[in-house]
Amino acid sequence: MNYERSELLEKLAAEYVLGTMSPRARRRFAQVLHHSPAAQRATAAWHDRLQAFNRPIAAVTPPARIWRAIVQRTQGRTARTGWVARFFSSWAKPALAFGFGLVLTVGFIHQTPQTVGLEPTAAKLAASYVGLLTDSNDTPVLSASSLRKGKVLSVKILKPLQPPAGQVAMLWALPKDGAPIPVSVVPFTGKADIALTAPAEEIFAKVPKLAITYEANASVTAPTGPIIASGHCVKIW
Amino acid sequence: MATSPQQNEHLVRLLGRVGQRDQSAFSELYSLTSPHLFGVALRILNRQDRAEEVLQEAYVNVWNQAGSYAAGLSAPMTWLTSVVRNKALDWLRHVKLADESTVVMVNEDGEDYLPQIADERADPQELFAQATEGLRLRHCMGTLEAAQRQSLALAYYDGLSHSELAEHLQAPLGTVKAWVRRGLEKLKKCLESNPTPVKN
Numbered sequence: 001m002n003y004e005r006s007e008l009l010e011k012l013a014a015e016y017v018l019g020t021m022s023p024r025a026r027r028r029f030a031q032v033l034h035h036s037p038a039a040q041r042a043t044a045a046w047h048d049r050l051q052a053f054n055r056p057i058a059a060v061t062p063p064a065r066i067w068r069a070i071v072q073r074t075q076g077r078t079a080r081t082g083w084v085a086r087f088f089s090s091w092a093k094p095a096l097a098f099g100f101g102l103v104l105t106v107g108f109i110h111q112t113p114q115t116v117g118l119e120p121t122a123a124k125l126a127a128s129y130v131g132l133l134t135d136s137n138d139t140p141v142l143s144a145s146s147l148r149k150g151k152v153l154s155v156k157i158l159k160p161l162q163p164p165a166g167q168v169a170m171l172w173a174l175p176k177d178g179a180p181i182p183v184s185v186v187p188f189t190g191k192a193d194i195a196l197t198a199p200a201e202e203i204f205a206k207v208p209k210l211a212i213t214y215e216a217n218a219s220v221t222a223p224t225g226p227i228i229a230s231g232h233c234v235k236i237w
Numbered sequence: 238m239a240t241s242p243q244q245n246e247h248l249v250r251l252l253g254r255v256g257q258r259d260q261s262a263f264s265e266l267y268s269l270t271s272p273h274l275f276g277v278a279l280r281i282l283n284r285q286d287r288a289e290e291v292l293q294e295a296y297v298n299v300w301n302q303a304g305s306y307a308a309g310l311s312a313p314m315t316w317l318t319s320v321v322r323n324k325a326l327d328w329l330r331h332v333k334l335a336d337e338s339t340v341v342m343v344n345e346d347g348e349d350y351l352p353q354i355a356d357e358r359a360d361p362q363e364l365f366a367q368a369t370e371g372l373r374l375r376h377c378m379g380t381l382e383a384a385q386r387q388s389l390a391l392a393y394y395d396g397l398s399h400s401e402l403a404e405h406l407q408a409p410l411g412t413v414k415a416w417v418r419r420g421l422e423k424l425k426k427c428l429e430s431n432p433t434p435v436k437n
Contacts, residue, residue, distance in 0.1 A: 014421040019281075019322070020392045020399045023330040044310045047319045049428055052374055053393055054318055056367035057280045059272035062292055066275075067267060069293050074263070074300040168257060185257055192258040218304070 006038070013042035017050060075193065127237035129200050131210040133229040135159070141229035142186065144171070144210060146200035148237065153183065153194040161188040161228065163214035172223055173233070174209040183210075185218045207233050240314050248313035256304035263300060270314065271296070274321045281325045281396040291328055295321045329396045361394035362387060377427035385420030388413060 015021050016029050033039050127148040133141050140158040161169045169188060172180040181203070184194040196203060211230040213223040240248065248269070254262030274295065278288035298320055306316055365378065365386065378386060388406070391397045397405060403413040 010425075011418065011421075014425070015417065017319070017322075018389065018392045018417065018421065019326045019329075019396050020402065020417055022398060022400070026326070026330055041310065043319075044315075047315050048311055049425065050393065051312070051315045051318060053365065054273075054277055056364045057273070057276045057394075059276045060279055061272045062275040062289065066289055066293050067264075067271075070267070070296045070300075071260075073293075073297050075260075187258040187260070188254075190258075190260045194258075 006042075009036075009039055009042050013039060014046050017043060017046035075191065125236050127235075129204045129233060130236055131231055131233040133210055133212060133231040135229045142171070142212060144233075146196065146204070148201050148235075149199045151196045151199055153196050153200065154191065155186050155194060156191045157187060157189050161186070161212070161214075163188070167214045167216055167225075168218050169228070170213055170215045170218070170220065170223070172211045172213065173203060173207040174211055174230075175207050178206075180211070180223055181207075182221060186212065204233055204235075209233055240312070245312055245314075249308045252299075252303045252306050252308075252313055252316075255300060256306065266299075267296060270317055273314070274317060277318055277321050278325050280394060281322065282328060283395075287328055288325075291321065291324045295324045298324070326396055330398065361390035364394050365390040373428065373431045377424055377431070380427050381420050381423055382416075384408075385416045385423070388416040389420045389424070392417065 012021075012025075012029055012032075016026065016033075021029065029039070033043060128150075129144075129146050129148065131142075131144040133144070135141050141161070142155055142157055142159075144153055144155045146153040155171070163169055168185045171183040171186050173183050174180050183196075183203070186192065186194070209230060210233045211223070212228045213225040214228060215223070215225055248266070251262045251266045251269075255266055271292065275288060275292050278291045278295075279285070282288045282291060295317075299317065302320075306313070310316075311319070381389070384406070388402055391402055391405060399414050399417065400410060402408075402417070403410045406413060408416075
């Protein structure tokens, strides 16, 4: 079926938005929507046309548990990485802030696991990459950590970022030899779990440093702004 | 939920920040928009538990997709509502609802939700009439035949599919499909001939 034919597209978009399509037709059109800008435009126009019908619907404050569940899910605390991420992030900052203290901490936990309530199998920090970025005054700005084979980079903003209006904060991997690699846009405050395009090992194995710049948009391929913060990217294993 | 241009701009800014993984912006966006969106989910699903799940799924989607929200394509409330409606319709189409009369709906204070919803679940035609009050839609809806109006109202507010409409209206499937199609066509034609935009 040629979905780009405007008349047909218009009819399907209208019925998709109204909601009368059969499950099969609905699934098929949802797939078309993924890759057809024309379908996206037609659908958006129908949502716009019918939006006024939502006005008389009474607002109902949702129970607080919904927001709690949403926060839990959007902070990425999945069963797979949950305890590792929590455990790791709680140790990463002090360990790095004290430099060699990290090594001491690993040794300490290894020797006396009972002090942190760990079973012997969890007595070591998981093999991970860790970065601590500081600004020109040596103030910690951002910590980043990822399991060696993990595909999630957990970042925590330690000092709020204040880019000019409309700009984004971009995290870069600075390889030993080679051009900077854009990792991800990071939030200005708080924490985030960023999905990596490949396991951390593939991205950070030859990356001794990380940096943040402010950029006009998230699609830049090379840094254009000055470095706001930078720091070492180290392996922990 | 009607939004002023200022509120619209604020929501666009919040969505931009949510796209950059700003939790505080996400929290504010939720506070501002969730009562209306929960109302939309409850209206179409008519079940507290399903509406809660749909609302949760919708906001997780918003968190993940806010970066791709195009302000030029649709107003923020329209986009957010579309996310909720799509999730709700997916629920209706893919999940066979159990016997609704056996479902006990209890809110956080332990109160039964059912009577409240049952009372508030107005007739779709009445909602249609309210939606069109004072809007150019009133005129345009007036150009539709009664059967076309009723079909659109039942589909939009109660989430009925073509075949469910046919069953509900006791009419052949082909006839119902034609009512819906012609109703939508007439509505579009009429709205396009009127230059006043409906902002929401």
